[in-house]
Amino acid sequence: MIELKEQSVVVHLSDEGRRVLRQVGVELPDTPGVRFDVQEESERGMWIGLDYQDGFRHMLLIRWEYILAMDVIVGEVRTEGFLN
Numbered sequence: 001m002i003e004l005k006e007q008s009v010v011v012h013l014s015d016e017g018r019r020v021l022r023q024v025g026v027e028l029p030d031t032p033g034v035r036f037d038v039q040e041e042s043e044r045g046m047w048i049g050l051d052y053q054d055g056f057r058h059m060l061l062i063r064w065e066y067i068l069a070m071d072v073i074v075g076e077v078r079t080e081g082f083l084n
Helices: 015-023
Strands: 008-013 033-041 045-051 059-064 067-073
Touching: 015 059, 033 067
Parallel strands: none
Antiparallel strands: 008 033, 008 067, 033 045, 045 059
16 A cells, blocks of 8 residues: 655546535646645545645645545656667
8 A cells, every 4th residue: 555645646536526626715727637745644535735825734635535546656767877
């Protein structure tokens, strides 16, 4: 199992998940995947940190049932030697 805490992830949300996040004030791009930094994970979903215009850092729970797919960004790609 992958530890999501303190990982950057690209999440593909269901239509309902996008609707709920917009309803609570999260501005989402039109791209299929949305990048988030995970603060914690629980049995209900993953907690992400967001900076709102009120100047405060907020923690928001994205429930697992709203996530269709997730790409976990685990590190940079390294190439050794020369490329032709």
